[in-house]
Amino acid sequence: MQLGYYLVATLVFLFWKSGIARYTKDMKENSNLFESPATISVAEARSRIGNSNISRSAFYEAVKRNEIPTIRIGRRVLVIRGPFEELLTGSTSHHAKEEACV
Numbered sequence: 001m002q003l004g005y006y007l008v009a010t011l012v013f014l015f016w017k018s019g020i021a022r023y024t025k026d027m028k029e030n031s032n033l034f035e036s037p038a039t040i041s042v043a044e045a046r047s048r049i050g051n052s053n054i055s056r057s058a059f060y061e062a063v064k065r066n067e068i069p070t071i072r073i074g075r076r077v078l079v080i081r082g083p084f085e086e087l088l089t090g091s092t093s094h095h096a097k098e099e100a101c102v
Contacts, residue, residue, distance in 0.1 A: 036081070037081065038080065038081055038082070039071065039078035039079060039080055039081055040078070040079050040081050040084070041078065041079070042056070042059060042060070042063075042077055042078075042079060044079075045059070045068070045079040045084060046059055048084075048085075048088065049088070060077070063077060068084065068087070069083035069084055069087070
């Protein structure tokens with residue numbers, strides 16, 4: 001009876017260990033997903049522009065006019081990083097070009 005218990009316990013341990021190893025390998029392969037967040041704070045966005053170029057209130061006014069791509073979570077305003085960087089570099093995506101034509 002005890003041999004069966006040890007056999008089951010060993011198999012469970014090996015399956016658990018292989019699952020952990022697989023999970024760790026997947027996390028290492030997909031670690032670039034977590035290296036750069038999809039959103040940045042208003043302060044960080046202003047620093048990317050150059051804090052001396054735009055005041056805090058002017059930045060929030062641009063947010064209200066939908067000139068800067070943002071999302072709101074409660075009272076917090078987060079700048080969507082991808083479209084914001086496109087805005088800074090002057091490149092536009094295909095989707096933005098379609099919206100401009102409408």
